Amino acid sequence: MIKILSKLFGGFFRRKDNIKIGFYGPPNAGKTSLANLLCKDWTGEELGSVSDIPHETREVQFKEKVEIEHKGKKLMLKLIDTPGIATKIDYEDFLHHGVPKQEAKKRAKEATQGIIEAIKWLDDMDAVIVVLDASENPYSQVNITIIGNLLARKIPVLIVANKIDLKKADAKKIEAAFPEYNVVGISAKKALNMDEFYTALFKLTKKI
Amino acid sequence: MKKSPKFKGLSLHIMPFSEIRELTITERVKKLLQLILGNKVIILQGRLRPEEEIRLIEDTMTMVDHIKNFKGIELAVIDPGNKEDSFLLKMRRGLARGLTGDTTSLTVIGPASIVKEIKKDPSKLEIFLG
Secondary structure, X not given: OHHHHHHHHHHHHHHHHOEEEEEEOOXXXXXXXXXXXXXXXXXXXXXXXXXXOOOOOOOOEEEEEEEEEEOOEEEEEEEEEOOOXXXXXXXXXXXXXXOOHHHHHHHHHHHHHXXXXXXHHHHHOOEEEEEEEOOOXXXXXXXXXXXXXXXXXXXXXXXXXXXXXXXXXXXXXXXXXXXXXXXXEOEOOXXXXXXXXXXXXXXXXXXX | OOOOHHXXXXXXXXXXXXXXXXXXXXXXXXXXXXXXXOOEEEEEEOOOOHHHHHHHHHHHHHHHHHOOOOOEEXXXXXXXXXXXXXXXXXXXXXXXXXXXXXXXXXXXXEEOOOEEEEEEEOOEEEEEEO
């Protein structure tokens, strides 16, 4: 009897206890910067390296049991940082960032495999934080494809308009592009507006 | 007058939705990629479903990995619906139409080596050729 009850309700409680939150978005939007900020604040360790060169994250990386406390409430999360999704990869783009040719080719190959891996992980997420660069045009097809797929899979979404510290940034433009979604403007680099982010994150987990 | 070399080899393929209506997701993506690998820019009547778009990206990445000088694709959907309509409404409409064949939208897909960039905003779409 206990076994049956455990089987019936155990999954539910485990799921709530270690919620899988994925960070998705185009390359260089700041997914790893945000994941790092959360991991550093709540576990003392970072998740991955950050760089100005696109596709710095070329493998899915995760941190288990990240306990976050906000306004007296606690959440236990598994944070999953994914490579940026793009429709094209050109090794020559890395050359412009000073990467040597052989290294650029290797990086391009890893980036293509990273995108495939990120897509495969989509079905495993309990909820997703879509990180967009607030200084870029939000109407790119990749953004629409990612959010469309999350909608089709009924995965709850929080949109983060990152890099609000930049002069060109316009979080309102992202809000206008995706009006039915909760959009929070932050700067992961400068840890700006994180209180509003945590409030939105707790709200997101309630939709699971 | 000398022709601009930038437009050399540009070939458009107008694809009515009926051409892919009966195909499975695998067959649709395969057909599109075959045309793209033949340096064709496809103007598809209708739109792909989100799972087809993501599968197209996935298969494109496999191709980039295996085919020399193939760098990927540019992809954009032109939705003629009311521009005041929200993303969710357009997407829901797209999902519903995707099952029967949405023939009011247009999808532009091309090889990244030819289509340098497709810039979209709610009122216009610009295609920059490489």
